[in-house]
Amino acid sequence: GAVVSQHPSRVICKSGTSVKIECRSLDFQATTMFWYRQFPKQSLMLMATSNEGSKATYEQGVEKDKFLINHASLTLSTLTVTSAHPEDSSFYICSASTARQGARGYTFGSGTRLTVV
């Protein structure tokens, strides 16, 4: 079945630095990738949607200059948290889809736990 690999699984960074998270579709071409954020004991909140080769579409309230998304190829999307602060500490999850998978095609990565100290 479809597999999405997310790396790193955990990262600790200092306040003010930037962190990059990678999301790869291993056995399919992902025309669309999604980035979610999840705080403890809360649901997943969609941050942005990116189509390969296009600019990402951000959800209302998500700062596009702070959360940089790149989807340069059909198998890789990256999320860069710039100038991270402790309030950015969260669980970040990517999801990938392709039209070939039909209506089922939303596969999630295993998530990245970001801690900003």
Add this chain to the structure above:
Amino acid sequence: DAKTTQPPSMDCAEGRAANLPCNHSTISGNEYVYWYRQIHSQGPQYIIHGLKNNETNEMASLIITEDRKSSTLILPHATLRDTAVYYCIVRVATSDSSYKLIFGSGTRLLVRP
């Protein structure tokens, strides 16, 4: 965006059926209902999805009411490994003709030995 409403928590006995309800009264005619589950600190796992008809697969059954305003996920024989947060989701169309999944608050299911 269509929203879903789920009870925050439920429990059931191991080996019994778990019936998880979901209300999605604002769903549009072409919006699918998806169910995913999430075990602590992992990515969500696909369970099942449907549009109008009831659906069944190796994991679960999905019962959608005729007016499509609510649905029920049925795990026929719950095991301890089914303890997780279950999300009922409506797939909504975006402005660029693609789709996205908007998660509700989920139901925390505890399967008791």
